[in-house]
Amino acid sequence: MTEKIMEGSIAVAHAVARCSPDVVAAFPITPSTHIPQELSRIQPEYGFEFVPVEAEFSAISAVFGASAAGGRAFTATSSQGLLLMHEVLFAASGTRLPMVMVVANRAISAPLSIWNDWQDSISQRDAGWIQLYCKNSQETVDATIQAFKITEEARIPVMVCFDGFYLTHEISPIDVPEKKEIDAYAPKGKRDSLDVGDPKSFGCYATPAYYQDMKKEQDDALFASAGIIEKHAGKFAEKFGRPQFAFIEEYKNDKDAAIISMGSLAEEAELVADEGLAGVVRVKCFRPFPRDALKKALQGKKRVVILEKDVSFGFGGALATEVKSLLFEAGLAPEVTSIICGLGGKDVSVKNIKEALQEKGSAWM
Amino acid sequence: MTELFLKGHRACAGCGSVLALRYVLEALGKDVIVVNATGCMEIISSQYPESNWGVPYVHCLFENTASVATGVSRALKHLDKEGTVVVIGGDGASYDIGFGAVSGAMERNEDILYVCYDNEAYANTGLQRSGATPFGSATTTTPSEMGGKGEWKKNLTFIAAAHAVPYAAAASVAFLPDLQAKLKKAKQKKGFRLVNVHAPCTVGWKINPVKAVEVARKAVECGLWNLFEIDDGKFKLSRPVGEAPVAEYLKMQGRFKHLTPKQVETIEEHARSVKPELEKLEKANVNFQRFL
Numbered sequence: 001m002t003e004k005i006m007e008g009s010i011a012v013a014h015a016v017a018r019c020s021p022d023v024v025a026a027f028p029i030t031p032s033t034h035i036p037q038e039l040s041r042i043q044p045e046y047g048f049e050f051v052p053v054e055a056e057f058s059a060i061s062a063v064f065g066a067s068a069a070g071g072r073a074f075t076a077t078s079s080q081g082l083l084l085m086h087e088v089l090f091a092a093s094g095t096r097l098p099m100v101m102v103v104a105n106r107a108i109s110a111p112l113s114i115w116n117d118w119q120d121s122i123s124q125r126d127a128g129w130i131q132l133y134c135k136n137s138q139e140t141v142d143a144t145i146q147a148f149k150i151t152e153e154a155r156i157p158v159m160v161c162f163d164g165f166y167l168t169h170e171i172s173p174i175d176v177p178e179k180k181e182i183d184a185y186a187p188k189g190k191r192d193s194l195d196v197g198d199p200k201s202f203g204c205y206a207t208p209a210y211y212q213d214m215k216k217e218q219d220d221a222l223f224a225s226a227g228i229i230e231k232h233a234g235k236f237a238e239k240f241g242r243p244q245f246a247f248i249e250e251y252k253n254d255k256d257a258a259i260i261s262m263g264s265l266a267e268e269a270e271l272v273a274d275e276g277l278a279g280v281v282r283v284k285c286f287r288p289f290p291r292d293a294l295k296k297a298l299q300g301k302k303r304v305v306i307l308e309k310d311v312s313f314g315f316g317g318a319l320a321t322e323v324k325s326l327l328f329e330a331g332l333a334p335e336v337t338s339i340i341c342g343l344g345g346k347d348v349s350v351k352n353i354k355e356a357l358q359e360k361g362s363a364w365m
Numbered sequence: 366m367t368e369l370f371l372k373g374h375r376a377c378a379g380c381g382s383v384l385a386l387r388y389v390l391e392a393l394g395k396d397v398i399v400v401n402a403t404g405c406m407e408i409i410s411s412q413y414p415e416s417n418w419g420v421p422y423v424h425c426l427f428e429n430t431a432s433v434a435t436g437v438s439r440a441l442k443h444l445d446k447e448g449t450v451v452v453i454g455g456d457g458a459s460y461d462i463g464f465g466a467v468s469g470a471m472e473r474n475e476d477i478l479y480v481c482y483d484n485e486a487y488a489n490t491g492l493q494r495s496g497a498t499p500f501g502s503a504t505t506t507t508p509s510e511m512g513g514k515g516e517w518k519k520n521l522t523f524i525a526a527a528h529a530v531p532y533a534a535a536a537s538v539a540f541l542p543d544l545q546a547k548l549k550k551a552k553q554k555k556g557f558r559l560v561n562v563h564a565p566c567t568v569g570w571k572i573n574p575v576k577a578v579e580v581a582r583k584a585v586e587c588g589l590w591n592l593f594e595i596d597d598g599k600f601k602l603s604r605p606v607g608e609a610p611v612a613e614y615l616k617m618q619g620r621f622k623h624l625t626p627k628q629v630e631t632i633e634e635h636a637r638s639v640k641p642e643l644e645k646l647e648k649a650n651v652n653f654q655r656f657l
Contacts, residue, residue, distance in 0.1 A: 051473070059432075066436035196421060205424075
């Protein structure tokens with residue numbers, strides 16, 4: 001393991017290149033831009049096909065095509081770019097094509113904002129992708145490498161999310177494993193693909209006699225991907241000597257109260273836990289939603305405070321909605337507070353998180 | 366003929382596009398990978414658990430086919446796999462909703478052979494107006510009550526040429542040897558190639574299903590659809606521009622039934638004005654690839 005001081009996006013780009021993609025397609029959007037820029041810069045060294053397309057819609061479409069042709073394919077985006085991809089996300093997961101996308105989380109227009117929140121990827125919650133939210137750049141690098149293994153085994157696309165600017169532009173010591181180590185961890189396998197020697201049809205039209213059954217299979221596969229996610233996190237930890245959190249991370253979670261959050265915000269909440277005010281349960285894997293792990297982590301809690309940077313307009317926070325649903329399912333009844341915060345880059349300080357512990361019901365801060 | 370588009374498809378009787386497709390695949394042979402846009406040719410050929418495709422086939426969405434084909438083409442290159450990447454898309458996918466992706470792929474000169482079957486309307490959704498619908502044509506969104514479409518159709522082949530692609534050609538399902546020769550020539554080239562095929566929709570054009578080829582031929586004979594190619598930037602007519610009265614073409618089709626004599630005259634004048642312009646273009650030996 002060799003740590004180097006580097007920017008989060010640059011580290012992610014090098015991790016992707018060392019995963020030996022066949023095709024990388026991207027369109028620039030802040031704050032994800034440094035990833036494709038760096039990939040284009042190092043392309044001559046690695047030799048993958050780099051396609052600077054004319055829109056994010058085409059970036060994800062080219063990734064779809066590359067995957068259908070049997071290639072390992074990658075893209076990165078943020079915000080409006082991810083929203084522009086929305087339609088293709090469903091086609092990709094429905095066609096069961098493996099692919100990896102890194103999302104540098106950013107707010108959604110209007111009003112225009114280039115700053116961080118999770119509204120972009122949370123709005124893709126129901127697109128049938130695996131969604132991983134990372135707390136720092138090292139975890140993003142590690143998750144991206146695992147994502148290629150996960151997607152190729154589960155045949156479900158994987159979205160690796162990390163906070164725009166807070167992580168994409170943060171400079172910190174990061175270990176990006178060498179290519180030969182990644183080759184050994186994530187070798188490419190064979191799968192059905194477009195092949196003139198074996199003509200197959202992909203992307204069919206389904207009548208009502210088949211459509212729902214196919215969707216059920218897809219949903220079953222997304223649930224079943226939990227086992228694959230866990231397996232590859234374990235193998236990664238073993239090979240690279242860094243502990244991995246497949247679904248959730250518990251930090252000093254031995255108090256009556258727990259803060260539940262995701263991404264770098266959960267890491268910040270650890271500072272509050274350090275003062276003994278509450279434990280932290282960080283949701284890393286948002287889809288498939290880690291029901292069992294969370295139920296276990298929330299057993300016996302008197303109070304749960306959910307902090308999140310997204311909103312389902314007209315209802316509340318998406319993470320809080322999921323948590324409340326599973327608490328009900330588990331017959332647990334802690335006092336629940338749902339906090340929507342940090343939208344469009346609004347600062348969330350440690351003081352704010354402490355104040356959140358005093359809130360009742362739901363609140364914006 | 367060697368059928369690579371197999372029997373049992375669900376197209377309407379006399380469909381011009383299916384006829385084109387069969388001859389497109391025959392000309393191109395087995396070593397192709399088809400990327401198909403949502404539309405008539407997709408919906409009639411890929412109903413699970415059946416497929417009419419004797420070659421590798423992928424369908425994704427309506428408006429991203431050129432980009433999906435880009436990904437297929439780049440992956441084949443990197444994986445050193447064989448196959449010419451062939452897009453099959455209608456005028457809706459190619460002229461309109463997917464045009465941004467088509468233009469992007471042209472500008473990057475992606476190694477794709479793009480075959481557009483131009484049936485001059487959004488046929489699959491019930492025959493609405495498209496950017497390829499000709500002036501005066503009734504569609505379900507430019508009904509005869511409105512006098513039909515008030516605008517002229519786009520010329521996608523020239524738009525391709527303006528991107529300086531290696532090959533762009535206009536062909537017709539009524540001139541199969543010309544269509545197949547263009548496809549074979551295109552297949553030998555690298556980069557973005559467009560073959561734009563005029564293909565009647567018997568339902569949308571309101572014609573007798575046995576008359577599709579006859580109607581398509583008449584479009585060429587009266588100069589409303591002209592056969593040409595722009596090969597490495599050089600424009601060449603594939604046959605002399607037709608001079609038959611447009612009324613002969615219009616009266617064969619229910620979609621033009623409502624036209625007033627004034628509208629017919631406007632179309633006639635338009636068709637007559639095209640011939641000298643195309644002839645000048647050919648004679649001038651203009652190089653489209655030098656416009657950039």
